Amino acid sequence: MKKFKDWYRQIFQVQEAKYQDVLDIKNHEVYIQDVAYFLAKAQFTDIPEMLGIERAVYGGKTPWDSAAFASELRRETDRLYLVLRRNDRLLAFIGCTFNDVKSDAHITNIAVVTDYQNRGLGHFLIAVMIKKARHLGLQQVSLEVRRSNVRAQSLYQDLGFEKAGIKKGYYFGDHEDAVDMVLTTGISDHDTV
Known part of the structure; x- marks a missing residue:
């Protein structure tokens, strides 16, 4: 039993260290379509602004509340939430959960303030998560999106996602259907061994 425990501990410590290395990002300046933005890991102090973006993007509603965001931000070993700022204004954010068992990086949330949409911010943030998934050796990136969106x-689809199905009545409140979308990373099980 001791050998099993040692083996188990060793495997999961290596996995946790790998996740920490890949999911740890340094706050830094990035250029998107020749405009400078500040990319950072989301903090608890960002939650009110994230909720404000949700309200603006989703017609006054917030699909997530502050407790949901706080719960996600606490889970640093398998979650990554990023924010983009310009002139100290939070313009966009993304959240993703990484799952070795399912070999999936699932984008849980993404939003861009309306006056900065169509400037490549969403594309950039999703591309970062795809890159992280590949670094972790995960086989796919998945997300749900409203059928009407x-x-x-x-x-x-421009980023390589394909429609994989419909979740009937998925969204809370209006019960709109969700379209499941999946991107295959090109990584297979034998590539990660």
Whole structure:
């Protein structure tokens, strides 16, 4: 039993260290379409602004509340939430959960303030998560999007996502259907061994 425990501990410590290395990002300046932005890991102090973006993007509603965001930000070993700022204004954010068992990086949330949409911010943030998934050796990146949000579906398809199914009545409140979308990273099980 001791050998098993040692083996188990060793495997999961290596996995946790790998995740920490890949999911740890340094706050830094990035250029998107020749405009400078500040990319950072989301902090608890960002939550009110993230909720404000949700309200602006989702017609006064917030699909997530502050407790949901706080819960996600606490889970640093398998979650990554990033924010983009310009002139100290939070303009966009993305959240992703990374799952070795399912070999999946699942984008849980992404939003860009309306006056900065169509400037490449969403594309940039999703590309970062795809890159992280590949570094972790995960086979796919997945997300759900409202069936009515054809603009977002088009963006995701431009990045290589394909429609994989429909979740009936998925969204809380209005029970709109969600389109499941999946991007295959090109990584296979034998590539990660």
